[in-house]
Amino acid sequence: MNRTLIRGATVITMDALGDLPCADVLVTDDKITQIAPKIHADGALLIEASGCIMIPGLVNAHMHTWQTALRGLAANWTLLEYFQKMHAGLATVFEPEDLHIATLVGALNQLNCGTTTLVDWCHNNKTPAHNDAAIAALLESGIRAAFFHGTPKPDPKPGEQPFWAVPHPRTELERLLKSYQGRELLNVHAAVLGPHYSTLDVALHDFQMIKALGIVGSLHQGGGVARTPEGWIQLEAAGLLGEQINIVHGHALSDAQLQRFCDLGMSFSVAAENEMTQGHGYPITGRLRRLGKAPSLGVDLESVMGGDLLTQARMALGMQRSLDNFEYRLVHDSIPPTSTVSTREALQWVTVEGARMLGQLHRIGTLAVGKQADLVLIRSDDLNMQPVHDPVNTVVMQTTLANIDSVMVAGRWKKRQGRLLDVVLAPKLAALQASGKKIVSGLGWVVPGF
Structure with missing residues (x-):
């Protein structure tokens, strides 16, 4: 059993709990198992998230x-x-x-x-x-x-x-x-x-x-x-x-x-x-x-x-x-x-x-106990985000890619502190560029600078 305790974020659940100004979220394996103002979970991996807004994936x-x-x-x-x-x-x-x-x-x-x-x-x-x-x-x-x-x-x-x-x-x-x-x-x-x-x-x-x-x-x-x-x-x-x-x-x-x-x-x-x-x-x-x-x-x-x-x-x-x-x-x-x-x-x-479109609202789309731990941490203490008067307004109207700090899918971090995990991008981007050039040239097209 793997447990992760995410501490001190502003949590926008999009669910019955509403918006929590400062809360902890406990993830056990692939699911959210607790959301509360303060959670004690001995042995859990602790992630300090003060200065972040958490939203559903x-x-x-x-x-x-x-x-x-x-x-x-x-x-x-x-x-x-x-x-x-x-x-x-x-x-x-x-x-x-x-x-x-x-x-x-x-x-x-x-x-x-x-x-x-x-x-x-x-x-x-x-x-x-x-x-x-x-x-x-x-x-x-x-x-x-x-x-x-x-x-x-x-x-x-x-x-x-x-x-x-x-x-x-x-x-x-x-x-x-x-x-x-x-x-x-x-x-x-x-x-x-x-x-x-x-x-x-x-x-x-x-x-x-x-x-x-x-x-x-x-x-x-x-x-x-x-x-x-x-x-x-x-x-x-x-x-x-x-x-x-x-x-x-x-x-x-x-x-x-x-x-x-x-x-x-x-x-x-x-x-x-x-x-x-x-x-x-x-x-x-x-x-x-x-x-x-x-x-x-x-x-x-x-x-x-x-x-x-x-x-x-x-x-x-x-x-x-x-x-x-x-x-x-x-x-x-x-x-x-x-x-x-x-x-x-x-x-x-x-x-x-x-989530509703996919028939998966019972599993994803909001932050709630029992749902899959798909979530995003957004840096709300960044230059373009402060001051935060309304966290939902800030997420929708101020947030850019630069503020996406961490991303979790089914309890696994896929991005942490602004960087994708477990992937080496350089060879993939080189392969993507080669593919794009091959596709375009395959029709005899010439794209300036490509």
């Missing part, structure tokens, strides 16, 4: 980690350019080793930024070897991961069916479930096309598969005209919608559809910064809030922006406040009397709601 609810070696390359692309240049272009030259190094470095960076659970939405996996390489990287990184098995989206070659007419490869998904499901820090789910990007027959096949296998099914919604506009009606009529379905983005859904999906318990993951950058439309955060629901948040694409999830919380919060403020001014011709969205809600989006 962040949950990145949507990220295409295979694009880590292409960081920044797509920063000026719209969604249409991204479809053509990424999925029909760069993605086609990825080998298993490219997925491995991108996923490994991407996952390590998530740990470095305070993310303890990563939803890896992998849709550039044309062979079983690609899937195994990506999963091996997640396991090597030590992050808690949900591998969402997707499918590539190249332009069809002569004589081939287009990707939108091909059912999800159930046999391969079942192989992955048999091989990996139930690992300590890994779960396998399905990243399907959904009715916006597939034929009705494919959507029905994929949603029936999700229900039969008892896993979460996640899909993109939005980005142009739907291939099967009536698909959602058919899927609901077949009894295939419910808590197991996660919609990413959610654009092009009517108010009536959104209401119905919320009533059915479906979850929604927003990628606010990328949605604004690439032309998806305004994030649906406010539309969900009006229905009494909350989104989870994801980084989405490191080929476009950085991987810091707290930045995504700020972006989503700022955009929704801006929309609400603008709407109020149109009606009342004055500045609103107060903000519509709180920083606590934004922190909930990157903790509680991500």
Whole structure:
């Protein structure tokens, strides 16, 4: 039995205990076993955390980690350019080793930024070897991961069916479930096309598969005209919608559809910064809030922006406040009397709601006795953080990567005192750079300075 006593932090539990100005947290093996103002635990490893704010480990609810070696390359692309240049272009030259190094470095960076659970939405996996390489990287990184098995989206070659007419490869998904499901820090789910990007027959096949296998099914919604506009009606009529379905983005859904999906318990993951950058439309955060629901948040694409999830919380919060403020001014011709969205809600989006999306809120997403010891220590005595008047405000609005001191996953420190543990980064970064250069040059592209 291993015990760690973390002493004297300001603890934001996001749970029934609320916020504790100065408290101790006892971790036994992989679980939180006590949270109290003062804990005596003889023999436990003592970690002094005065000057720190403790929060639950962040949950990145949507990220295409295979694009880590292409960081920044797509920063000026719209969604249409991204479809053509990424999925029909760069993605086609990825080998298993490219997925491995991108996923490994991407996952390590998530740990470095305070993310303890990563939803890896992998849709550039044309062979079983690609899937195994990506999963091996997640396991090597030590992050808690949900591998969402997707499918590539190249332009069809002569004589081939287009990707939108091909059912999800159930046999391969079942192989992955048999091989990996139930690992300590890994779960396998399905990243399907959904009715916006597939034929009705494919959507029905994929949603029936999700229900039969008892896993979460996640899909993109939005980005142009739907291939099967009536698909959602058919899927609901077949009894295939419910808590197991996660919609990413959610654009092009009517108010009536959104209401119905919320009533059915479906979850929604927003990628606010990328949605604004690439032309998806305004994030649906406010539309969900009006229905009494909350989104989870994801980084989405490191080929476009950085991987810091707290930045995504700020972006989503700022955009929704801006929309609400603008709407109020149109009606009342004055500045609103107060903000519509709180920083606590934004922190909930990157903790509680991500856990809920995965069906894991009983295990992660908050700090509570009996839950997994996934937690983050943030240096609140740093130059950019002082003075702390409200710890939640400080976490959401002031914190940067430089303040992420320590990260624990399932009772194991993955980062301490500002440094990742048990990893030598230099050779991995060299391999990532080589992979990125190979991928870009494989299409005859020349990137200045690359």
